[in-house]
Amino acid sequence: MSSERILIISLGHPDFSKGGSEIAAYHFYEEMNKRGLDTYFLAAHNYPNIHRKENRSSYLSEKEILFYTQMNNFFLFQTDDWYAVWHDFKNLLNHIKPTIVQFHHFLHLGIEMIRETKNYAIDNNVDVKIVLTFHEYALICANNGQMIKTGSNELCSRYNPIACSVCFPDKGPADFLLRELFFKSIIDVVDIFVCPSHFLMERYINWGVDQQKIVMIDNGQEAVEKLPKRKLVDGERRCRFTYIGQINPFKGLDVLLNALDYLDENMLQQVQIHVYGSGLSNQTDPYRKTIKKLCKTYKKNVRMFGRYQNEDLPEILQETDWVVMPSIWWENSPLVIQESLKYGRPLLVSNIGGMAEKVTDGKNGLHFPKNNPAALARVIKQAMNDRGLYDTLYQNIETPLTIQESTMQYLNLYGIKT
Amino acid sequence: MIPIKGSLDFVVHHDQRIILMGWLETGDKCNQRIFLHGAQDIEIMPEDSAWYFRRDVNTSLNAEDEIKRGFVFAFPDNALKNEALVFVVGDDDDEKQWFKKNIDPHQIRKIEALSDTEADFIGNIFQDKSAKRHQFRNRIEMSIDHFFWLSDHCFVVSGGIDTEGHFGKNGAFSVIAGNEKISPSSIIYGEREDLKDDSKIMTDTDFILIVEVGPERGRKDLDRLQLQVRDKNHVGYAQLTLKEKLTLKEKSKILLSHIDLDSGKFFSVFDGGIGLALSALWDQIYASDDLKIDIKEYGNPPADPKVSLIVPLYGRIDLIMYQMSIFANDPDFLKHAQLIYVLDDPRQYKSVWEYVEALYPVYRVPLKLIRYDKNLGYAKANNIGARHATANILILMNSDVMPKTVNWVSQSLKIFEVLENVGAAGIKLLYEDQTIQHQGMVFERLPALDNAWVNIHPGKNMSDTGHNKKTVAVPAVTGAFLMTPKSIYDAVGGLDEGYILGDFEDSDYCLKLYEKGYLTYYIPRIEMYHLERQSQSMVDTLRNKKKITLFNCWKHFFRWNDTIEKVTKEYNNEQ
Numbered sequence: 001m002s003s004e005r006i007l008i009i010s011l012g013h014p015d016f017s018k019g020g021s022e023i024a025a026y027h028f029y030e031e032m033n034k035r036g037l038d039t040y041f042l043a044a045h046n047y048p049n050i051h052r053k054e055n056r057s058s059y060l061s062e063k064e065i066l067f068y069t070q071m072n073n074f075f076l077f078q079t080d081d082w083y084a085v086w087h088d089f090k091n092l093l094n095h096i097k098p099t100i101v102q103f104h105h106f107l108h109l110g111i112e113m114i115r116e117t118k119n120y121a122i123d124n125n126v127d128v129k130i131v132l133t134f135h136e137y138a139l140i141c142a143n144n145g146q147m148i149k150t151g152s153n154e155l156c157s158r159y160n161p162i163a164c165s166v167c168f169p170d171k172g173p174a175d176f177l178l179r180e181l182f183f184k185s186i187i188d189v190v191d192i193f194v195c196p197s198h199f200l201m202e203r204y205i206n207w208g209v210d211q212q213k214i215v216m217i218d219n220g221q222e223a224v225e226k227l228p229k230r231k232l233v234d235g236e237r238r239c240r241f242t243y244i245g246q247i248n249p250f251k252g253l254d255v256l257l258n259a260l261d262y263l264d265e266n267m268l269q270q271v272q273i274h275v276y277g278s279g280l281s282n283q284t285d286p287y288r289k290t291i292k293k294l295c296k297t298y299k300k301n302v303r304m305f306g307r308y309q310n311e312d313l314p315e316i317l318q319e320t321d322w323v324v325m326p327s328i329w330w331e332n333s334p335l336v337i338q339e340s341l342k343y344g345r346p347l348l349v350s351n352i353g354g355m356a357e358k359v360t361d362g363k364n365g366l367h368f369p370k371n372n373p374a375a376l377a378r379v380i381k382q383a384m385n386d387r388g389l390y391d392t393l394y395q396n397i398e399t400p401l402t403i404q405e406s407t408m409q410y411l412n413l414y415g416i417k418t
Numbered sequence: 419m420i421p422i423k424g425s426l427d428f429v430v431h432h433d434q435r436i437i438l439m440g441w442l443e444t445g446d447k448c449n450q451r452i453f454l455h456g457a458q459d460i461e462i463m464p465e466d467s468a469w470y471f472r473r474d475v476n477t478s479l480n481a482e483d484e485i486k487r488g489f490v491f492a493f494p495d496n497a498l499k500n501e502a503l504v505f506v507v508g509d510d511d512d513e514k515q516w517f518k519k520n521i522d523p524h525q526i527r528k529i530e531a532l533s534d535t536e537a538d539f540i541g542n543i544f545q546d547k548s549a550k551r552h553q554f555r556n557r558i559e560m561s562i563d564h565f566f567w568l569s570d571h572c573f574v575v576s577g578g579i580d581t582e583g584h585f586g587k588n589g590a591f592s593v594i595a596g597n598e599k600i601s602p603s604s605i606i607y608g609e610r611e612d613l614k615d616d617s618k619i620m621t622d623t624d625f626i627l628i629v630e631v632g633p634e635r636g637r638k639d640l641d642r643l644q645l646q647v648r649d650k651n652h653v654g655y656a657q658l659t660l661k662e663k664l665t666l667k668e669k670s671k672i673l674l675s676h677i678d679l680d681s682g683k684f685f686s687v688f689d690g691g692i693g694l695a696l697s698a699l700w701d702q703i704y705a706s707d708d709l710k711i712d713i714k715e716y717g718n719p720p721a722d723p724k725v726s727l728i729v730p731l732y733g734r735i736d737l738i739m740y741q742m743s744i745f746a747n748d749p750d751f752l753k754h755a756q757l758i759y760v761l762d763d764p765r766q767y768k769s770v771w772e773y774v775e776a777l778y779p780v781y782r783v784p785l786k787l788i789r790y791d792k793n794l795g796y797a798k799a800n801n802i803g804a805r806h807a808t809a810n811i812l813i814l815m816n817s818d819v820m821p822k823t824v825n826w827v828s829q830s831l832k833i834f835e836v837l838e839n840v841g842a843a844g845i846k847l848l849y850e851d852q853t854i855q856h857q858g859m860v861f862e863r864l865p866a867l868d869n870a871w872v873n874i875h876p877g878k879n880m881s882d883t884g885h886n887k888k889t890v891a892v893p894a895v896t897g898a899f900l901m902t903p904k905s906i907y908d909a910v911g912g913l914d915e916g917y918i919l920g921d922f923e924d925s926d927y928c929l930k931l932y933e934k935g936y937l938t939y940y941i942p943r944i945e946m947y948h949l950e951r952q953s954q955s956m957v958d959t960l961r962n963k964k965k966i967t968l969f970n971c972w973k974h975f976f977r978w979n980d981t982i983e984k985v986t987k988e989y990n991n992e993q
Contacts, residue, residue: 082776083775083776083779086779086780087779112780115743115746115780115781116780119779119780119782160851161850161851162850162851173849173850173851174818174850174949176850177820177850177947177949178737178740178820178949181740181743181744181820181947182739182740182743185740185743185744185746185747186743188747189747
């Protein structure tokens with residue numbers, strides 16, 4: 001049995017925050033422990049009521065630690081009380097004594113934790129492998145790591161300090177160069193970088209991460225049986241389209257609803273759009289109004305189901321023919337795609353970034369030009385009219401990488417033989 | 419010795435003047451002082467006087483000469499309240515012989531209140547040809563904006579004269595201190611920038627005076643002063659009272675406000691006295707005799723460092739974090755460099771320490787933090803840093819300069835150490851967009867600036883096409899990154915501390931070295947970013963900053979004109 005001790009660090013615990021990176025990080029923790037590896041899980045939280053003044057750590061179980069931080073500088077990913085954070089984190093490292101520290105993020109934690117990990121290794125004269133998995137373009141782009149332009153929401157394809165300060169008029173090019181130099185100096189101590197998609201990996205290589213130090217490992221999914229195709233009643237077509245995920249302008253729900261404008265009466269008689277996901281109430285007034293107005297116009301076609309639980313997913317997808325992902329930003333390795341494929345549902349996705357990478361046009365789904373409702377309408381028409389197409393795509397769907405497989409790839413990276 | 423005889427016949431208050439008439443027989447005393455002595459120990463001198471021949475006086479004195487013994491004196495009334503006065507005529511020798519006459523306030527009469535007989539009497543006097551010739555000057559309004567001492571023997575007065583279009587810029591100013599009249603050493607007329615847009619005061623002529631009272635005279639007994647301005651036909655008065663407590667920097671701002679950036683005549687204004695006044699002020703601002711220096715050391719620096727980096731801090735102290743984070747990844751730096759930060763910003767005296775305390779445990783770049791509770795300017799900060807440097811080579815570095823690669827310490831030393839006759843060297847500095855910020859400096863004459871020599875960064879903000887990696891001699895290099903042997907730095911007294919804030923010290927230093935026979939080089943092989951101007955937040959307004967730059971330029975120009983000509987010629991011949 002390996003003598004390594006693994007510390008997996010996440011920006012949140014999936015019990016409280018269901019983001020893709022939190023879920024992925026926790027899966028790895030569970031799977032590694034299952035394999036008898038000595039693995040700890042550390043998740044940031046910002047609930048002041050559960051943190052004791054003298055110590056930032058609270059324990060959900062012996063090896064699941066919640067670590068209290070308040071991040072206030074999202075530009076540099078630094079916490080409010082950086083010194084205390086580093087200090088307590090250092091104590092925690094001295095206590096756990098990990099040999100592998102796997103960062104799944106630095107958001108909410110403070111990016112200096114990476115350097116502090118190196119300091120721990122130097123102070124104790126031990127080898128500690130530091131691995132950093134990127135989950136979006138956070139180091140490259142200050143606009144929530146999404147690589148889209150502020151204001152216009154146009155896609156952005158490369159970092160440039162001059163262009164960045166056009167997106168953020170209160171900052172100058174120097175601020176962005178400093179940000180870049182700072183991040184690069186911090187991640188200089190990282191041994192290996194992991195990206196869950198080739199697309200993300202290319203972006204980081206272009207930004208300046210050493211090609212020799214970066215690999216692609218996708219997040220794994222639970223191994224489940226494909227769901228059977230939805231049973232159609234007589235004459236019914238594959239007309240159930242489901243949107244799953246947060247509702248915000250970057251996710252493009254408005255693109256999907258606007259596509260209905262381009263469908264004829266005959267199509268509108270049948271097409272059903274089910275929306276699962278929350279977040280609409282947090283959006284700006286104009287965006288909320290747009291969505292609400294579209295829902296009202298197409299009240300026969302659109303149903304909003306609100307928040308959903310992960311365990312409800314099989315049921316939701318059983319009643320679904322197609323899953324639609326109309327994001328107008330690049331995405332990375334979206335959980336929605338993996339889950340849809342896992343349960344055997346073909347997808348309609350924007351033809352960019354991580355979506356285009358994970359869904360192959362004509363194989364396990366269909367592409368449409370991003371942010372283009374008319375084009376999406378054509379694809380919807382095709383999806384409903386071409387009866388043979390659905391069966392082919394359904395057949396073609398391969399089981400996505402499992403958690404076990406993904407974990408194996410990570411362990412391989414860590415140099416742990418199993 | 420015969421006492422002065424005389425008579426005071428009338429005291430009339432008219433047109434802001436107290437007019438005294440009478441006669442005086444002063445005998446052989448030719449140095450009399452004539453003044454009114456007020457209740458508050460004020461001595462007021464006449465602004466106008468006329469002497470005329472009085473037959474009645476001659477008769478009573480049995481004199482047969484033609485001496486004019488009748489007088490009319492006009493004293494300004496603005497320093498006086500309704501108070502008892504003494505009219506005094508005398509010389510310095512013997513107070514017993516003075517002519518003194520008490521004037522009761524009730525005695526002072528209005529012209530219109532005179533009796534017919536009295537009016538006739540005055541009329542008679544004024545019929546005299548010599549008296550008739552005399553016209554009083556017209557009063558003009560003068561206001562004082564600022565009055566402050568620059569030093570113990572020099573003060574500044576600024577204000578405006580309401581000229582109503584009649585009064586030119588030829589008036590004679592004098593400061594009346596008791597019985598003394600002091601002429602200003604500089605008079606600068608001009609439009610003040612801050613008042614320019616105010617149409618109501620367009621008739622004003624603004625002025626600033628610098629008055630030198632001399633070190634022996636000093637400031638003593640000079641707290642009650644009166645300013646007089648006069649030309650042939652006008653006269654104006656204003657009291658000078660110290661009311662505002664101005665900081666040195668506020669005083670500097672007032673001096674700078676008299677430089678009109680749009681006029682293009684800056685240098686004549688500096689020449690006219692403002693330049694020296696600014697120098698004197700900033701010498702005081704930068705005075706550091708009683709400086710308390712606090713030094714904190716972090717970590718274990720190399721015992722025998724090859725270079726000492728001196729990084730002055732002003733404004734953005736957060737730049738320390740970026741530099742440390744980058745230095746931390748460079749083992750060559752940690753092995754060979756001594757890092758010295760010098761805080762030149764009293765506002766951050768405490769916070770910089772807290773900041774470094776928090777940073778050090780994570781970034782662990784050994785450093786020396788030098789703090790003092792003053793702002794002494796760029797040159798002094800570097801000179802203080804240099805005193806605490808132990809390596810043989812100094813690198814003056816700005817806090818917004820960021821290395822692009824590791825190993826630059828050894829690489830630059832390797833090049834530097836074999837340079838012939840080297841005094842100083844600079845490197846290639848780039849902006850955020852990889853364009854040139856610095857590749858050596860040259861001097862050019864600027865026609866818009868009275869043809870003065872200014873520092874030019876050739877190729878600035880242009881893309882870096884220079885594939886030539888050869889180190890070359892240049893007229894000067896920027897102080898943003900300047901390597902120099904400590905022995906030479908010490909021998910020439912480091913950077914000149916006479917420039918304000920931080921400008922021109924670098925070229926001044928290179929020119930100083932040139933005079934001593936050393937060369938300045940540009941090393942293109944070493945590249946760093948220079949996020950220009952991130953390291954200093956503006957002192958106040960951008961315009962004031964520009965004026966300070968002009969001052970520095972003026973100073974630099976006059977000191978180095980000839981040397982620059984020589985250096986530039988040599989450089990151009992080699993090109």
